Amino acid sequence: MKIENPHLSLFNQISEKNKTLSEQLSTGKKVNSAADDAAALQIINRLTSQQDGYSQSIRNAYDGISYSQTADSALSGVNDAVSRIRELSIQAGNGALTDSDRQALQEEVSQLQTQISETFENTTFGGAQIFDGESRSFQVGPDANTTQSLQQTDGGFANAILSVDISTQAGAQAAIDAADTVSEDLNSQRAGLGAFENAVSSTIRSASNQRENIAASQSRIQDTDYAQAVSDQVANDILSQASIALRGQANQSASSVLGLL
Template sequence: MKVNYNVSAMIANNSLQKNDKLLSESLERLSSGLKIANAKDNPSGLAMSRRMNSQIEGLGVANASSNDAISIVQVADGTLSEIHEVLQRMNQLAVQASNGTLTDSDRQTIQAEVTLLKEEIERMANTTQFNGQSILDGSFDLKGYVTDQDGKTNPNIKVSTYSDNMDQGSYLITGLNVSYINLVGTTGVDKKGIFCEEEVLKEIKIYKDGEEYMTNNMLVSIQEDVLTLSDSTGKKLSIQIDEPYAGDLNVELTTTGAMTMQVGANEGQTLDIRINKISLTTLGLYNLDLANEAGAREGIDSIKNAISEISAIRSRLGAYQNRLEHTVSGLDITVENMTAAYSRIMDVDMAEEMTVYSTQQVLSQAGTSMMAQANERPSQVLQLLQ
């Protein structure tokens, strides 16, 4: 028996410290509910879980962004629905004004209502907002710019609209020679428009990168002050011209300007929502005048075209909403699955950990008892000295 060095106590102390450390770690896992409470517990697992958690949080924000996009579409569609109703009323009035039993005085009364309805369309288009941003005034329509043949911009000549399948880049429109009027008609309705000989219209061409564009049955048409070039493939470009002009036009289409919504957690996971500009000019109703029988008959066709235009825009918005609803559903499923995977990495199995805790608790208590016994052993030497 030795007195100077109590090896038994040292062995008991080492075991007690080891068991006490394991007991503390088990308590930490049980109290936090985490399998990986510190980086040392599982370095690679911690790195993976942090990336997954970042993805989950990002998907949550993307889900909210997608729902905001749905709300924007619903606000725009609600206003367009009311504009549809206004156009239906205008169509009824146009049909009524076309009836030969009415006098021009009766038609003036009808035109008074039509004038107010036209003003209401403009008001709704300019005042419909979401989060303080106007959404039907062209703010989120595709942008394009026009310069004359000298390379100068002209506020009276601008891009009205163009189709989605128009390519980005620079275009050259040749052969233009149009006259322009802007006056108050005999019935008191403001009227404006451009005019061009039929033979001149046939000579108008559009080029891109030096090659003729829209080669599939291109059609050039004029509605009020808007010149439209289109072909059988669905390509369409409309230029608003509010002055007499002869010469070429340079057109730059950016194919940008739509509202970009972040619908994913990573860069580039976006959806562009294009909301066409709504105005009397884009609808072809600026010159609508039902104060005489001829104008009323022409108005029926103009209003039907406007109804078709609004219907096309609402169809696009409906497609956006359907897509966004599927996007939200997909995000919900992704978050659910990623959360389950994150939980498997990070969350502790409480039942299993309680088993470990109970074991370590018994070992710690036993180690404490044995430490006390080992510390008593050197005192037994005193019995030999008696």
């Protein structure tokens, strides 16, 4: 005749609890599988997806800033060239110069004009031409249509300075006016780039705050409370030792009953 130990079920429950607590302490997570808490696991996975979305959109936004900074750096070089052309034009307008002198100045202007043209033609970002007159849209949020766009110039506004010739006094006067007009357009373009960078930077700060809040929410649901888990493990160990002692007593009682039979 076999007598069932009434404390075996309790011992098994205590063992399972100890296994769960050990896993929580070793992984740092109180939800390690659907068996731990199916509803909580679904929430954790959703929050993880949201965090990943914000992280990628922040990287996209930084790409947008880098793109804008590359364009601004190129336009800064163009601005320097235009300023130099204006300076040479003022010099060429001086009646004390000979035609030969003005021709020498024009040679430097021609070099600067080539520099400007090459800047607009060859400036690229990620292998793509920047100054193509197209609009660039950057995905700066985790949801559909959370984008910020930048309308880029094709450099056409600089054509006025590319055609000047200061080898004559009249040409020098026309070049001064052209340089002033192009400088205004350059300032407008660079102001637009600066505004775009500021807007994207603000978006990055907002997205970073959102990501941190989501991470905090996920942590509260997922992460192990070590103080509580250690306390539970100590209590569970005491129950385990008590259960072992009870099993020993139960086995002795069962042996006594069998002896009487």
